[in-house]
Amino acid sequence: MMPCTLSESQTSREASPGNGGRCLAMSSHGVPFRLRAESSILLDLMRQQAPFGSVECADLPPHARTFALECSGSEQQYQVRIDDQVLVTHEELDSALIQLGGHMMIHVAEYAPDYVFLHAGAVAWQNRALLLPGASHAGKSTLVAELVRCGAAYYSDEFALLDSRGFLHPFARELRMRRPGSQEQTAILLEQLNGRCGTHALPVAMVVFAEYAKCAMWAPEAVTPGRAVLELLLHAVPVQRTPVRVVATFTAMMRGATAWRSQRGDAPDVARSLLRALVQGGAPA
Amino acid sequence: MTSTLRPRNIQADRLNLQAIGTETLIYDERTHKAWCLNHSACCVWRLCDGQNTIAEIADKCAAELCSPISEEFVLLTLTELQQQDLLLADSITGLGPSISRREMFGRLGLAAAALLPVIAALTAPPAEAQNGSVVTGNAKIRRLQGILAVQRARQGSPFR
Numbered sequence: 001m002m003p004c005t006l007s008e009s010q011t012s013r014e015a016s017p018g019n020g021g022r023c024l025a026m027s028s029h030g031v032p033f034r035l036r037a038e039s040s041i042l043l044d045l046m047r048q049q050a051p052f053g054s055v056e057c058a059d060l061p062p063h064a065r066t067f068a069l070e071c072s073g074s075e076q077q078y079q080v081r082i083d084d085q086v087l088v089t090h091e092e093l094d095s096a097l098i099q100l101g102g103h104m105m106i107h108v109a110e111y112a113p114d115y116v117f118l119h120a121g122a123v124a125w126q127n128r129a130l131l132l133p134g135a136s137h138a139g140k141s142t143l144v145a146e147l148v149r150c151g152a153a154y155y156s157d158e159f160a161l162l163d164s165r166g167f168l169h170p171f172a173r174e175l176r177m178r179r180p181g182s183q184e185q186t187a188i189l190l191e192q193l194n195g196r197c198g199t200h201a202l203p204v205a206m207v208v209f210a211e212y213a214k215c216a217m218w219a220p221e222a223v224t225p226g227r228a229v230l231e232l233l234l235h236a237v238p239v240q241r242t243p244v245r246v247v248a249t250f251t252a253m254m255r256g257a258t259a260w261r262s263q264r265g266d267a268p269d270v271a272r273s274l275l276r277a278l279v280q281g282g283a284p285a
Numbered sequence: 286m287t288s289t290l291r292p293r294n295i296q297a298d299r300l301n302l303q304a305i306g307t308e309t310l311i312y313d314e315r316t317h318k319a320w321c322l323n324h325s326a327c328c329v330w331r332l333c334d335g336q337n338t339i340a341e342i343a344d345k346c347a348a349e350l351c352s353p354i355s356e357e358f359v360l361l362t363l364t365e366l367q368q369q370d371l372l373l374a375d376s377i378t379g380l381g382p383s384i385s386r387r388e389m390f391g392r393l394g395l396a397a398a399a400l401l402p403v404i405a406a407l408t409a410p411p412a413e414a415q416n417g418s419v420v421t422g423n424a425k426i427r428r429l430q431g432i433l434a435v436q437r438a439r440q441g442s443p444f445r
Contacts, residue, residue: 110412226308230321239409
Protein backbone atom coordinates (compact mmCIF):
# COMPACT_ATOMS: atom_id res chain seq x y z
CA MET A 1 0.00 0.00 0.00
CA MET A 2 1.11 3.56 -0.60
CA PRO A 3 0.18 5.68 2.40
CA CYS A 4 0.10 9.41 2.00
CA THR A 5 -1.17 12.36 3.93
CA LEU A 6 -3.62 14.58 2.18
CA SER A 7 -3.48 18.30 2.15
CA GLU A 8 -5.55 20.87 0.35
CA SER A 9 -2.71 21.44 -2.09
CA GLN A 10 -2.48 17.80 -3.14
CA THR A 11 -4.31 16.72 -6.24
CA SER A 12 -5.76 13.42 -5.06
CA ARG A 13 -9.17 15.10 -5.13
CA GLU A 14 -9.37 17.19 -8.24
CA ALA A 15 -11.92 18.52 -10.58
CA SER A 16 -12.05 16.48 -13.72
CA PRO A 17 -11.91 18.98 -16.55
CA GLY A 18 -14.70 18.90 -19.01
CA ASN A 19 -17.48 17.33 -17.01
CA GLY A 20 -17.55 19.28 -13.77
CA GLY A 21 -17.04 16.10 -11.78
CA ARG A 22 -14.59 15.09 -9.09
CA CYS A 23 -11.84 12.46 -9.05
CA LEU A 24 -10.06 10.63 -6.28
CA ALA A 25 -6.88 8.60 -6.63
CA MET A 26 -6.65 5.53 -4.43
CA SER A 27 -4.63 2.38 -3.95
CA SER A 28 -5.29 -0.91 -2.21
CA HIS A 29 -2.80 -3.76 -1.76
CA GLY A 30 -0.62 -2.37 -4.54
CA VAL A 31 -3.48 -1.82 -7.01
CA PRO A 32 -4.08 1.80 -8.05
CA PHE A 33 -7.52 2.97 -9.14
CA ARG A 34 -9.45 6.16 -9.63
CA LEU A 35 -12.92 7.16 -8.43
CA ARG A 36 -14.92 9.67 -10.41
CA ALA A 37 -18.27 11.23 -9.56
CA GLU A 38 -20.27 14.29 -10.36
CA SER A 39 -20.22 15.69 -6.85
CA SER A 40 -18.22 15.58 -3.66
CA ILE A 41 -21.09 13.88 -1.87
CA LEU A 42 -21.15 11.03 -4.38
CA LEU A 43 -17.36 10.80 -4.33
CA ASP A 44 -17.37 10.42 -0.56
CA LEU A 45 -20.02 7.71 -0.78
CA MET A 46 -17.91 5.89 -3.37
CA ARG A 47 -14.82 6.20 -1.18
CA GLN A 48 -16.72 4.50 1.64
CA GLN A 49 -17.28 1.53 -0.69
CA ALA A 50 -13.58 1.21 -1.52
CA PRO A 51 -11.99 -2.12 -0.53
CA PHE A 52 -10.69 -2.56 2.99
CA GLY A 53 -7.17 -1.20 3.23
CA SER A 54 -7.61 1.42 0.50
CA VAL A 55 -5.68 4.65 0.92
CA GLU A 56 -5.77 7.89 -1.00
CA CYS A 57 -2.81 8.69 -3.23
CA ALA A 58 -1.28 11.65 -4.95
CA ASP A 59 -0.40 10.01 -8.24
CA LEU A 60 -1.79 7.31 -10.43
CA PRO A 61 -0.19 5.42 -13.32
CA PRO A 62 -1.89 5.95 -16.68
CA HIS A 63 -3.29 2.44 -16.74
CA ALA A 64 -5.13 2.79 -13.43
CA ARG A 65 -8.75 1.71 -13.73
CA THR A 66 -11.46 4.36 -13.31
CA PHE A 67 -14.66 3.61 -11.44
CA ALA A 68 -17.33 6.21 -12.03
CA LEU A 69 -20.83 6.81 -10.77
CA GLU A 70 -23.01 9.03 -12.92
CA CYS A 71 -26.59 10.09 -12.87
CA SER A 72 -28.13 9.54 -16.27
CA GLY A 73 -30.51 12.16 -17.45
CA SER A 74 -33.75 13.20 -15.87
CA GLU A 75 -34.77 9.66 -14.89
CA GLN A 76 -32.33 9.84 -11.96
CA GLN A 77 -30.85 6.51 -12.68
CA TYR A 78 -27.33 5.81 -11.48
CA GLN A 79 -24.82 4.34 -13.90
CA VAL A 80 -21.82 2.43 -12.66
CA ARG A 81 -19.00 2.80 -15.18
CA ILE A 82 -15.63 1.11 -15.39
CA ASP A 83 -13.17 2.86 -17.70
CA ASP A 84 -16.11 4.64 -19.34
CA GLN A 85 -17.97 1.41 -20.10
CA VAL A 86 -21.42 1.31 -18.54
CA LEU A 87 -21.52 -1.74 -16.32
CA VAL A 88 -24.95 -1.47 -14.77
CA THR A 89 -27.72 1.06 -14.18
CA HIS A 90 -29.77 1.31 -10.98
CA GLU A 91 -32.63 3.47 -9.86
CA GLU A 92 -31.48 3.21 -6.25
CA LEU A 93 -28.23 4.86 -5.25
CA ASP A 94 -27.44 2.28 -2.57
CA SER A 95 -27.77 -0.52 -5.11
CA ALA A 96 -25.37 1.25 -7.44
CA LEU A 97 -22.88 1.87 -4.64
CA ILE A 98 -22.88 -1.73 -3.51
CA GLN A 99 -22.35 -2.95 -7.07
CA LEU A 100 -19.53 -0.44 -7.41
CA GLY A 101 -17.95 -1.65 -4.18
CA GLY A 102 -18.09 -5.24 -5.35
CA HIS A 103 -16.39 -4.45 -8.63
CA MET A 104 -13.68 -2.40 -6.93
CA MET A 105 -13.01 -5.28 -4.56
CA ILE A 106 -12.74 -7.82 -7.35
CA HIS A 107 -10.43 -5.53 -9.31
CA VAL A 108 -8.06 -5.24 -6.35
CA ALA A 109 -8.29 -8.96 -5.63
CA GLU A 110 -7.53 -9.86 -9.23
CA TYR A 111 -4.56 -7.52 -9.71
CA ALA A 112 -2.87 -7.41 -6.29
CA PRO A 113 0.78 -8.12 -7.13
CA ASP A 114 1.91 -9.54 -3.81
CA TYR A 115 -1.01 -11.68 -2.73
CA VAL A 116 -3.37 -14.31 -4.01
CA PHE A 117 -6.86 -13.37 -2.87
CA LEU A 118 -8.80 -16.49 -1.93
CA HIS A 119 -12.52 -16.28 -1.21
CA ALA A 120 -12.33 -17.75 2.28
CA GLY A 121 -12.82 -17.11 5.95
CA ALA A 122 -9.59 -17.15 7.92
CA VAL A 123 -8.67 -17.32 11.60
CA ALA A 124 -5.63 -18.34 13.61
CA TRP A 125 -5.24 -20.28 16.81
CA GLN A 126 -1.91 -20.68 18.60
CA ASN A 127 -0.04 -19.34 15.57
CA ARG A 128 -1.70 -21.80 13.21
CA ALA A 129 -3.95 -20.52 10.46
CA LEU A 130 -7.23 -22.10 9.41
CA LEU A 131 -8.83 -21.37 6.06
CA LEU A 132 -12.51 -21.86 5.28
CA PRO A 133 -12.85 -21.49 1.51
CA GLY A 134 -16.31 -20.96 0.12
CA ALA A 135 -18.50 -18.85 -2.09
CA SER A 136 -20.86 -16.20 -0.79
CA HIS A 137 -23.71 -17.62 1.30
CA ALA A 138 -21.69 -20.71 2.24
CA GLY A 139 -21.73 -19.70 5.90
CA LYS A 140 -18.12 -18.56 6.22
CA SER A 141 -18.86 -15.48 8.32
CA THR A 142 -21.02 -17.37 10.79
CA LEU A 143 -18.34 -19.98 11.36
CA VAL A 144 -15.60 -17.35 11.54
CA ALA A 145 -17.59 -15.41 14.13
CA GLU A 146 -17.98 -18.54 16.23
CA LEU A 147 -14.28 -19.32 16.00
CA VAL A 148 -13.44 -15.78 17.08
CA ARG A 149 -15.90 -16.09 19.94
CA CYS A 150 -13.97 -19.21 21.01
CA GLY A 151 -10.74 -17.22 21.08
CA ALA A 152 -9.29 -17.51 17.58
CA ALA A 153 -7.65 -14.44 16.06
CA TYR A 154 -9.69 -12.89 13.27
CA TYR A 155 -8.01 -12.61 9.89
CA SER A 156 -10.98 -12.26 7.56
CA ASP A 157 -14.51 -13.39 6.88
CA GLU A 158 -14.28 -12.82 3.13
CA PHE A 159 -10.79 -13.01 1.65
CA ALA A 160 -7.70 -14.90 2.74
CA LEU A 161 -4.57 -13.15 1.46
CA LEU A 162 -1.75 -15.57 0.68
CA ASP A 163 1.80 -14.57 -0.18
CA SER A 164 4.15 -16.55 -2.42
CA ARG A 165 5.18 -18.76 0.51
CA GLY A 166 1.54 -19.66 1.10
CA PHE A 167 1.45 -17.68 4.34
CA LEU A 168 -1.80 -16.03 5.44
CA HIS A 169 -1.97 -12.24 5.89
CA PRO A 170 -4.75 -10.29 7.61
CA PHE A 171 -7.63 -8.77 5.67
CA ALA A 172 -9.56 -7.87 8.77
CA ARG A 173 -12.45 -5.85 7.43
CA GLU A 174 -15.50 -5.62 9.69
CA LEU A 175 -17.20 -8.96 10.03
CA ARG A 176 -20.54 -9.08 8.21
CA MET A 177 -23.18 -11.69 8.80
CA ARG A 178 -26.54 -12.42 7.30
CA ARG A 179 -29.53 -13.35 9.35
CA PRO A 180 -31.05 -16.69 8.28
CA GLY A 181 -33.17 -16.25 5.19
CA SER A 182 -32.03 -12.69 4.63
CA GLN A 183 -29.75 -11.20 1.99
CA GLU A 184 -28.95 -8.20 4.15
CA GLN A 185 -25.63 -8.20 5.95
CA THR A 186 -25.09 -6.74 9.40
CA ALA A 187 -21.71 -5.54 10.59
CA ILE A 188 -20.45 -7.26 13.74
CA LEU A 189 -17.78 -5.59 15.83
CA LEU A 190 -14.99 -7.75 17.15
CA GLU A 191 -15.68 -6.34 20.59
CA GLN A 192 -19.12 -7.93 20.47
CA LEU A 193 -17.40 -11.30 20.10
CA ASN A 194 -14.66 -10.52 22.66
CA GLY A 195 -12.44 -11.03 19.67
CA ARG A 196 -9.07 -9.84 18.49
CA CYS A 197 -7.47 -9.27 15.09
CA GLY A 198 -4.56 -11.22 13.80
CA THR A 199 -1.59 -9.07 12.87
CA HIS A 200 1.18 -11.37 11.62
CA ALA A 201 1.65 -13.52 8.58
CA LEU A 202 1.21 -17.17 9.53
CA PRO A 203 1.63 -20.57 7.87
CA VAL A 204 -1.63 -22.35 7.10
CA ALA A 205 -2.15 -25.52 9.11
CA MET A 206 -5.61 -26.56 7.96
CA VAL A 207 -7.99 -25.96 5.07
CA VAL A 208 -11.59 -26.97 5.62
CA PHE A 209 -14.24 -27.00 2.93
CA ALA A 210 -17.36 -26.76 5.09
CA GLU A 211 -20.60 -25.61 3.55
CA TYR A 212 -23.57 -25.02 5.80
CA ALA A 213 -26.62 -27.25 5.37
CA LYS A 214 -29.45 -27.40 7.87
CA CYS A 215 -29.23 -30.49 10.09
CA ALA A 216 -26.06 -31.64 8.33
CA MET A 217 -23.84 -34.03 10.23
CA TRP A 218 -20.25 -32.95 10.75
CA ALA A 219 -18.15 -35.83 9.39
CA PRO A 220 -14.93 -34.50 7.88
CA GLU A 221 -13.11 -36.57 5.32
CA ALA A 222 -9.51 -36.03 4.38
CA VAL A 223 -8.81 -34.31 1.09
CA THR A 224 -5.49 -34.98 -0.63
CA PRO A 225 -3.18 -31.99 -1.16
CA GLY A 226 -3.65 -32.13 -4.91
CA ARG A 227 -7.44 -32.25 -4.64
CA ALA A 228 -7.33 -29.40 -2.15
CA VAL A 229 -5.33 -27.24 -4.56
CA LEU A 230 -7.73 -28.14 -7.35
CA GLU A 231 -10.76 -27.18 -5.29
CA LEU A 232 -9.12 -23.98 -4.08
CA LEU A 233 -8.93 -22.84 -7.70
CA LEU A 234 -12.72 -22.43 -7.61
CA HIS A 235 -12.31 -19.72 -4.99
CA ALA A 236 -9.17 -17.94 -6.20
CA VAL A 237 -9.98 -14.55 -7.67
CA PRO A 238 -6.91 -14.14 -9.96
CA VAL A 239 -6.72 -17.74 -11.17
CA GLN A 240 -7.60 -17.08 -14.81
CA ARG A 241 -5.22 -14.12 -15.02
CA THR A 242 -2.21 -15.67 -13.26
CA PRO A 243 -2.82 -19.42 -13.01
CA VAL A 244 0.82 -20.42 -12.57
CA ARG A 245 1.27 -18.06 -9.62
CA VAL A 246 -1.98 -19.17 -8.01
CA VAL A 247 -1.21 -22.87 -8.32
CA ALA A 248 2.32 -22.33 -7.01
CA THR A 249 1.00 -20.36 -4.02
CA PHE A 250 -1.53 -23.03 -3.10
CA THR A 251 1.04 -25.78 -3.57
CA ALA A 252 3.43 -24.00 -1.21
CA MET A 253 0.61 -23.56 1.30
CA MET A 254 -0.42 -27.22 1.20
CA ARG A 255 3.08 -28.47 1.94
CA GLY A 256 2.44 -27.78 5.61
CA ALA A 257 -1.35 -28.07 5.76
CA THR A 258 -4.02 -30.73 5.94
CA ALA A 259 -7.35 -30.45 4.13
CA TRP A 260 -10.81 -31.71 5.06
CA ARG A 261 -14.30 -31.61 3.65
CA SER A 262 -17.72 -31.94 5.25
CA GLN A 263 -21.09 -30.35 5.31
CA ARG A 264 -21.78 -28.75 8.64
CA GLY A 265 -24.74 -27.87 10.80
CA ASP A 266 -24.63 -25.23 13.51
CA ALA A 267 -21.35 -23.43 14.03
CA PRO A 268 -20.53 -23.75 17.77
CA ASP A 269 -19.74 -27.48 17.89
CA VAL A 270 -17.86 -27.34 14.59
CA ALA A 271 -15.80 -24.38 15.78
CA ARG A 272 -14.64 -26.24 18.88
CA SER A 273 -13.71 -29.31 16.82
CA LEU A 274 -11.72 -27.20 14.42
CA LEU A 275 -9.72 -25.44 17.11
CA ARG A 276 -8.97 -28.74 18.84
CA ALA A 277 -7.73 -30.25 15.59
CA LEU A 278 -5.60 -27.20 14.84
CA VAL A 279 -3.59 -27.84 17.97
CA GLN A 280 -3.67 -31.63 18.21
CA GLY A 281 -3.57 -32.43 14.52
CA GLY A 282 -5.67 -35.15 12.95
CA ALA A 283 -9.24 -34.98 11.78
CA PRO A 284 -11.37 -32.09 13.06
CA ALA A 285 -14.04 -34.53 14.22
CA MET B 286 -6.67 -53.48 -32.30
CA THR B 287 -5.62 -51.83 -29.10
CA SER B 288 -2.16 -53.38 -29.30
CA THR B 289 -1.32 -51.03 -32.15
CA LEU B 290 -2.60 -47.91 -30.46
CA ARG B 291 -0.02 -45.31 -29.49
CA PRO B 292 -1.97 -42.86 -27.36
CA ARG B 293 -0.92 -39.23 -27.22
CA ASN B 294 -1.73 -36.73 -24.50
CA ILE B 295 -2.94 -33.23 -25.29
CA GLN B 296 -0.37 -30.66 -26.31
CA ALA B 297 2.00 -29.60 -23.56
CA ASP B 298 2.78 -26.06 -24.62
CA ARG B 299 -0.43 -24.61 -23.25
CA LEU B 300 -0.44 -26.77 -20.15
CA ASN B 301 1.07 -25.98 -16.78
CA LEU B 302 2.01 -28.95 -14.66
CA GLN B 303 2.58 -28.78 -10.92
CA ALA B 304 3.67 -31.72 -8.80
CA ILE B 305 1.95 -31.83 -5.41
CA GLY B 306 3.38 -34.74 -3.49
CA THR B 307 2.52 -37.83 -5.53
CA GLU B 308 -0.25 -36.00 -7.37
CA THR B 309 -0.02 -33.77 -10.42
CA LEU B 310 -2.12 -30.72 -11.15
CA ILE B 311 -2.56 -29.81 -14.80
CA TYR B 312 -3.87 -26.37 -15.80
CA ASP B 313 -4.87 -25.55 -19.36
CA GLU B 314 -4.34 -21.80 -19.85
CA ARG B 315 -6.47 -21.80 -22.97
CA THR B 316 -9.64 -23.31 -21.54
CA HIS B 317 -8.96 -22.70 -17.81
CA LYS B 318 -9.74 -26.31 -17.17
CA ALA B 319 -7.73 -27.98 -14.41
CA TRP B 320 -7.21 -31.61 -13.49
CA CYS B 321 -5.71 -33.40 -10.51
CA LEU B 322 -4.24 -36.80 -11.32
CA ASN B 323 -3.02 -39.32 -8.79
CA HIS B 324 0.28 -41.07 -9.29
CA SER B 325 -1.10 -43.92 -11.41
CA ALA B 326 -3.13 -41.71 -13.71
CA CYS B 327 -0.26 -39.30 -14.18
CA CYS B 328 2.17 -42.09 -14.88
CA VAL B 329 0.00 -43.43 -17.71
CA TRP B 330 -0.75 -39.93 -19.02
CA ARG B 331 2.90 -38.93 -19.25
CA LEU B 332 3.75 -42.11 -21.13
CA CYS B 333 1.10 -41.31 -23.76
CA ASP B 334 3.65 -39.67 -26.03
CA GLY B 335 2.46 -41.08 -29.34
CA GLN B 336 5.32 -43.57 -29.32
CA ASN B 337 4.52 -46.05 -26.56
CA THR B 338 2.10 -48.89 -27.19
CA ILE B 339 -0.36 -50.04 -24.53
CA ALA B 340 1.95 -52.90 -23.59
CA GLU B 341 4.93 -50.57 -23.29
CA ILE B 342 2.96 -48.16 -21.14
CA ALA B 343 2.02 -51.03 -18.85
CA ASP B 344 5.62 -52.17 -18.50
CA LYS B 345 6.97 -48.70 -17.83
CA CYS B 346 4.22 -47.92 -15.34
CA ALA B 347 4.88 -51.14 -13.50
CA ALA B 348 8.51 -50.13 -13.09
CA GLU B 349 7.63 -46.65 -11.84
CA LEU B 350 4.81 -47.73 -9.54
CA CYS B 351 6.69 -50.83 -8.31
CA SER B 352 3.60 -52.92 -8.86
CA PRO B 353 2.31 -55.22 -11.60
CA ILE B 354 0.31 -53.21 -14.11
CA SER B 355 -1.80 -55.00 -16.71
CA GLU B 356 -2.80 -53.77 -20.13
CA GLU B 357 -6.38 -53.80 -18.86
CA PHE B 358 -5.33 -51.36 -16.14
CA VAL B 359 -3.82 -49.08 -18.77
CA LEU B 360 -6.97 -49.33 -20.90
CA LEU B 361 -9.12 -48.38 -17.91
CA THR B 362 -6.90 -45.39 -17.27
CA LEU B 363 -6.91 -44.37 -20.92
CA THR B 364 -10.71 -44.48 -20.93
CA GLU B 365 -10.84 -42.17 -17.95
CA LEU B 366 -8.21 -39.85 -19.42
CA GLN B 367 -10.18 -39.77 -22.65
CA GLN B 368 -13.38 -38.90 -20.78
CA GLN B 369 -11.56 -35.96 -19.20
CA ASP B 370 -10.24 -34.74 -22.57
CA LEU B 371 -6.63 -35.35 -21.61
CA LEU B 372 -5.79 -37.39 -24.69
CA LEU B 373 -5.79 -36.50 -28.37
CA ALA B 374 -8.96 -38.05 -29.72
CA ASP B 375 -7.49 -39.31 -32.99
CA SER B 376 -4.72 -41.16 -31.16
CA ILE B 377 -7.15 -43.44 -29.36
CA THR B 378 -9.75 -44.24 -32.00
CA GLY B 379 -10.83 -47.83 -31.67
CA LEU B 380 -10.01 -47.90 -27.98
CA GLY B 381 -13.23 -49.80 -27.24
CA PRO B 382 -14.84 -50.51 -23.88
CA SER B 383 -12.53 -51.15 -20.97
CA ILE B 384 -12.91 -53.13 -17.80
CA SER B 385 -14.95 -51.25 -15.20
CA ARG B 386 -13.44 -49.74 -12.04
CA ARG B 387 -15.46 -52.18 -9.96
CA GLU B 388 -14.06 -55.15 -11.85
CA MET B 389 -10.54 -53.78 -11.66
CA PHE B 390 -10.94 -53.20 -7.93
CA GLY B 391 -11.98 -56.83 -7.58
CA ARG B 392 -8.91 -58.01 -9.45
CA LEU B 393 -6.46 -55.75 -7.66
CA GLY B 394 -7.76 -56.38 -4.17
CA LEU B 395 -8.03 -53.90 -1.37
CA ALA B 396 -4.29 -53.56 -0.82
CA ALA B 397 -3.64 -52.47 -4.38
CA ALA B 398 -6.83 -50.43 -4.80
CA ALA B 399 -4.88 -47.26 -4.14
CA LEU B 400 -3.33 -47.82 -7.55
CA LEU B 401 -6.65 -47.17 -9.28
CA PRO B 402 -6.43 -44.04 -11.39
CA VAL B 403 -8.09 -40.98 -9.90
CA ILE B 404 -8.75 -37.94 -12.04
CA ALA B 405 -10.65 -34.89 -10.81
CA ALA B 406 -11.44 -31.93 -13.03
CA LEU B 407 -13.02 -28.53 -12.89
CA THR B 408 -13.04 -25.25 -14.76
CA ALA B 409 -11.54 -22.28 -12.93
CA PRO B 410 -13.97 -19.35 -12.84
CA PRO B 411 -13.25 -15.79 -13.96
CA ALA B 412 -12.61 -13.16 -11.32
CA GLU B 413 -16.08 -11.66 -11.65
CA ALA B 414 -17.63 -14.94 -10.55
CA GLN B 415 -16.25 -14.23 -7.07
CA ASN B 416 -18.17 -10.96 -6.84
CA GLY B 417 -20.60 -11.56 -4.03
CA SER B 418 -21.92 -8.00 -3.76
CA VAL B 419 -25.53 -8.05 -2.72
CA VAL B 420 -28.00 -5.26 -3.30
CA THR B 421 -29.58 -4.27 -0.02
CA GLY B 422 -31.58 -1.35 1.22
CA ASN B 423 -29.93 1.46 3.13
CA ALA B 424 -32.10 4.18 4.55
CA LYS B 425 -29.23 6.61 4.99
CA ILE B 426 -28.24 6.34 1.35
CA ARG B 427 -31.83 6.72 0.25
CA ARG B 428 -31.97 10.00 2.17
CA LEU B 429 -28.77 11.13 0.48
CA GLN B 430 -30.25 10.15 -2.86
CA GLY B 431 -33.11 12.49 -2.14
CA ILE B 432 -30.70 15.30 -1.26
CA LEU B 433 -28.78 14.78 -4.48
CA ALA B 434 -32.01 14.86 -6.49
CA VAL B 435 -32.90 18.19 -4.96
CA GLN B 436 -29.42 19.55 -5.70
CA ARG B 437 -29.68 18.52 -9.32
CA ALA B 438 -33.12 20.07 -9.64
CA ARG B 439 -31.76 23.35 -8.29
CA GLN B 440 -28.90 23.23 -10.77
CA GLY B 441 -31.49 22.89 -13.50
CA SER B 442 -29.82 20.35 -15.76
CA PRO B 443 -28.63 16.76 -15.67
CA PHE B 444 -24.88 16.17 -15.32
CA ARG B 445 -23.03 16.07 -18.60
